[in-house]
Amino acid sequence: MRPVYLDNNATTRVDPAVVEAMLPFFTEQFGNPSSIHSFGASVGQSVKKARQQLQQLLGAEHDHEIIYTASGTEADNTAILSALEAMPGRDEIVTSAVEHPAVLALCQHLEKTGRAKVHYIGVDSLGRLDLEAYRAALTDKVALVTLMWANNETGTIFPIEALAELAKEVGALFHTDAVQAVGKVPIVLKGGAIDMLSLSGHKLHAPKGIGALYVKRGARFKPLLRGGHQERGRRAGTENAPGIIGLGKAAELAIAHMAEEQTRVKELRDRLENAILQRVPNCFVNGDIRERLPNTTNIAFEYVEGEAILLHLTRNGVAASSGSACTSGSLEPSHVMKAMNVPFTAAHGSIRFSFSRDNVPEDVDQVIETLPKILEKLRELSPFWAGANKGPNEFKPVYA
Amino acid sequence: MWDYSDKVKDYFFNPKNAGVLGEANAVGEVGAISCGDALKLMMKVDPETEVIQEAKFQTFGCGSAIASSSALTELIIGKTLEEAVTITNQDIADFLGGLPPEKMHCSVMGYEALQAAIANFRGEEWRDDHEEGALVCKCFGVDEGVIERAIRMNRLTSIEQITDYTKAGGGCLTCFDKLEELLAGVNAALVAEGVLAAHEAYRLGVADAGEIKAKAKARKEAEKEAAAPPASPLAPASPLPPPSAGMTNLKKIRLIEEAIEELRPYLKKDGGDCELIDIDGANVMVSLKGACMGCQMASVTVSGIQERLIAKLGMTIRVIPVKSHAH
Ligand code: FES
Numbered sequence: 001m002r003p004v005y006l007d008n009n010a011t012t013r014v015d016p017a018v019v020e021a022m023l024p025f026f027t028e029q030f031g032n033p034s035s036i037h038s039f040g041a042s043v044g045q046s047v048k049k050a051r052q053q054l055q056q057l058l059g060a061e062h063d064h065e066i067i068y069t070a071s072g073t074e075a076d077n078t079a080i081l082s083a084l085e086a087m088p089g090r091d092e093i094v095t096s097a098v099e100h101p102a103v104l105a106l107c108q109h110l111e112k113t114g115r116a117k118v119h120y121i122g123v124d125s126l127g128r129l130d131l132e133a134y135r136a137a138l139t140d141k142v143a144l145v146t147l148m149w150a151n152n153e154t155g156t157i158f159p160i161e162a163l164a165e166l167a168k169e170v171g172a173l174f175h176t177d178a179v180q181a182v183g184k185v186p187i188v189l190k191g192g193a194i195d196m197l198s199l200s201g202h203k204l205h206a207p208k209g210i211g212a213l214y215v216k217r218g219a220r221f222k223p224l225l226r227g228g229h230q231e232r233g234r235r236a237g238t239e240n241a242p243g244i245i246g247l248g249k250a251a252e253l254a255i256a257h258m259a260e261e262q263t264r265v266k267e268l269r270d271r272l273e274n275a276i277l278q279r280v281p282n283c284f285v286n287g288d289i290r291e292r293l294p295n296t297t298n299i300a301f302e303y304v305e306g307e308a309i310l311l312h313l314t315r316n317g318v319a320a321s322s323g324s325a326c327t328s329g330s331l332e333p334s335h336v337m338k339a340m341n342v343p344f345t346a347a348h349g350s351i352r353f354s355f356s357r358d359n360v361p362e363d364v365d366q367v368i369e370t371l372p373k374i375l376e377k378l379r380e381l382s383p384f385w386a387g388a389n390k391g392p393n394e395f396k397p398v399y400a
Numbered sequence: 401m402w403d404y405s406d407k408v409k410d411y412f413f414n415p416k417n418a419g420v421l422g423e424a425n426a427v428g429e430v431g432a433i434s435c436g437d438a439l440k441l442m443m444k445v446d447p448e449t450e451v452i453q454e455a456k457f458q459t460f461g462c463g464s465a466i467a468s469s470s471a472l473t474e475l476i477i478g479k480t481l482e483e484a485v486t487i488t489n490q491d492i493a494d495f496l497g498g499l500p501p502e503k504m505h506c507s508v509m510g511y512e513a514l515q516a517a518i519a520n521f522r523g524e525e526w527r528d529d530h531e532e533g534a535l536v537c538k539c540f541g542v543d544e545g546v547i548e549r550a551i552r553m554n555r556l557t558s559i560e561q562i563t564d565y566t567k568a569g570g571g572c573l574t575c576f577d578k579l580e581e582l583l584a585g586v587n588a589a590l591v592a593e594g595v596l597a598a599h600e601a602y603r604l605g606v607a608d609a610g611e612i613k614a615k616a617k618a619r620k621e622a623e624k625e626a627a628a629p630p631a632s633p634l635a636p637a638s639p640l641p642p643p644s645a646g647m648t649n650l651k652k653i654r655l656i657e658e659a660i661e662e663l664r665p666y667l668k669k670d671g672g673d674c675e676l677i678d679i680d681g682a683n684v685m686v687s688l689k690g691a692c693m694g695c696q697m698a699s700v701t702v703s704g705i706q707e708r709l710i711a712k713l714g715m716t717i718r719v720i721p722v723k724s725h726a727h
Contacts, residue, residue, distance in 0.1 A: 303433075303460065304460065305436060305437065305460060305461050305462050305465070306462075307402075307462035307463055308412070308461070308462055308463055308465075308466060311409075311412060311413075311463045312413075315413065331435075331436065331540070331563070331567050331570030331571065332436075332539070332570065332571055333436070341677065341687075343675065343676070343677050343678070344433050344434040344436075344677075344678055345433055345676075348433070348436045380418070380419065381415065381418050381419075381458055381459055381460075381466060382458060382459070382460040383429070383438055383439070383440040383458035383459070383460055383650065384433055384438070384460050384653075
């Protein structure tokens, strides 16, 4: 049984070309990029090149708008804390109820410690931001709006450029957690209203432990880490040169493969999704199927629990992920499913399949081969299934 | 994912005694789909000898819930009711070679289903959630009795353990004070009985209530702002009395779904539809779809559904329309 990896929103395989690009920087080119001697200078040159590669991927105006961090989480935290400090007189944050914990947990902490008032904007049943509530929350008290570009669980994409424009109208800074979007959808920051953007290397075939925060030139900024002068004093600490160079290479590859994400990868995703919807009764797609990442599908299977499905999938060589409470040690379904008001009959049984350019048609075949049987088996076990089965033809989820 | 023992995995992948037992004369149903797990235990008991001749189960839940249910059937087949009634959740966990602490509530569900089935055989009513106003944790519908029993049987000494074993406290945590009180009370009793060392016993205020509660509050508010159903003119002015005793959540959900199913053709005729979203005590959240949504007749529809449900369940029900799931 071949292993099938469909959990790319969790992390991706490091591209061999990325590994190759990084290797010399552990051994031959080990100098500190901040040193002026030859050992450091050549590394500094490579770091600069990597910055330009990332600049290209983001469509940023200047390469120095990029600050390297250790992770997407550090980038998110830096953006939020920086904004509060850089915008005296403003102490409100606007975010959404479906953000990644890297944003939500910090916002909750800031609320608890009385440092900020946070507006958590809700979403509708398809995961789309409540625009009315968003507009209503935007006042001149808002220091920062932080909204994700694409949701990690459902792939739903927010109209982020337009949301940023609205934030500008009240003079707030605008940050987007684009960890899931970078490399999957085209991004052009130059000339737009986005002040800050977070990304993470390991979501786009670079290694773990390297991320970046884009800060638009001219945007107010206060560093999180203070110390040396690295990153123009905006993020102290010796640069993770191999990671930075790996991320640069990954950015270059992402540009080259962008079209593939929208075509071949998307087709694989769609084929899987359609086959599942056709063959498994009582299931439907969570999220906005139109405005969605090309690589992600999140399917709710009614009357079964997600962990049980995942255990069977794992045994059949398929790695996916679940927003089910039982896999995480929390007891309630994912905050994203809850915010979308997904009925309990389905929220507990939601499974996310996320693809990458590494996937091949056989991966899809293997899931289609095994999944219907797994569902059949588990539903036979479920006390809610008998009588609930309206059959594959009668049960029709309603999409927007 | 979890570090399950080989036996848990085996009982999950190859569950023994799964399915419906046609000639069951003792049935216990516990849990609810909203809580993420539910178990229906069916037993065939010899009326003469009270020996459990056969047992089968149906479970909605995670790996350890299914394994625990299957283990339970293995444990009870061949035993008399008198012997079976002494089986504890720890016995189920032990049989499986242990469960991760966060999953102990799965074994508790097995224990409860067994008690419920035995009570059912004897024509008694198993003390279920929502009874006698002793509901402690609203998020997971756990009552005082369940929590006290879990503390006592498993010698629990922390709030986190209560959550692991009963799920109570796993949501908004507004039940924190009550949990603390119960824990300290039962621990004190256990110390007095000499089964728990005094230094192990929980004392009020030991858990950082502020810390846990502030976290819970932030989460709750985030959720309230984010996912609150639109204020409804039908929202009850005062909380309704808890539903009549003796109806398990499982039964309630079934009846409500049946009622909605019966109404569906009428709604559909008008181009609409109705879907059950959630049940919280006597409040039934539904989403109205299609023409029903936003239709001026919506309030009439809601009261119609409400009437139907009250008639069907024989208890006071408040139907609250919430944001539709799919548009
Ligand atoms: S009431 Fe107990 S966790 Fe919410």
